[in-house]
Amino acid sequence: MNPSYQLFYHPKVLGDVLLVMFEAETSATHFITHDDVTIIYHDQRLIGVNIFKIHDLIRIHAFGLILNPPEVLIKILNDKFANEAIDIFLPPFKSGFVVGRVIKMDASKIILSLGANEISAKCYEHLKIGDLLVVARPGTILPTGKIHSLTETQALICTESMFGISEFAHPIIVETPYQEGEPFLH
Known part of the structure; x- marks a missing residue:
């Protein structure tokens, strides 16, 4: 799966969690949590992933929407998804x-x-x-x-x-x- 996505990080508002959003305006119907990863669905369609304790993987210095995520962050996220057996691959970032x-x-x-x-x-x-x-x-x-x-x-x-x-x-x-x-x- 190669979705378009947006990344959002604001520890003062949300705590140490990185939001990976595929369909930001779609409401969640259910979610599955495994360790520090929550996979969010609308019916059977993946709409987002929340990664808690992201600072254990990488230091993020941006607040709010991460407009131009560095390749190292995308690689870390893809590795995390692979380790958690989540069928997602984040392509290089496409800006909104x-x-x-x-x-x-x-x-x-x-x-x-x-x-x-x-x-x-x-x-x-x-x-x-x-x-x-x-x-x-x-x-x-x-x-x-x-x-x-x-x-x-x-x-x-x-x-x-x-x-x-x-x-x-x-x-x-x-x-x-x-x-x-x-x-x-x-």
């Missing part, structure tokens, strides 16, 4: 944050190109056609721990305050070498 190019705009919304497709998002001041913005796709866990869900727009424009870059809610505008549709790894 992508770079979109502003191609159309009006007073209330913008249209962004992600390369192969277009999505809409709420308009911000001081944006212009051609800007490359960081956006969160639906289902992405934001650095605050909230899940971006599909609303009246298809994407959420990420701001500096959202990522702790500054206290201002200015959209994150990136420059080359980023390309539209490319994952944004913070």
Whole structure:
């Protein structure tokens, strides 16, 4: 099994547990716990894994969503799953944050190109056609721990305050070498 996933770690809120989420918005129907691993299901479908005492395996210095997990962490998780006979293999990380190019705009919304497709998002001041913005796709866990869900727009424009870059809610505008549709790894 090679699912897309998101990792979340916040010891002050959850204790020393790493959340591996495959379907963050799906409710659990049951779970199985073996030692320090809890496997979470919706019916027969795997939706997440919680790894307790993660500091026994690796020191994690990130808090909240781990936007760009290092390869060593992915290897440790895959080894842990294999040792626990859990049929999961985590591929290299795919970010829920992508770079979109502003191609159309009006007073209330913008249209962004992600390369192969277009999505809409709420308009911000001081944006212009051609800007490359960081956006969160639906289902992405934001650095605050909230899940971006599909609303009246298809994407959420990420701001500096959202990522702790500054206290201002200015959209994150990136420059080359980023390309539209490319994952944004913070």
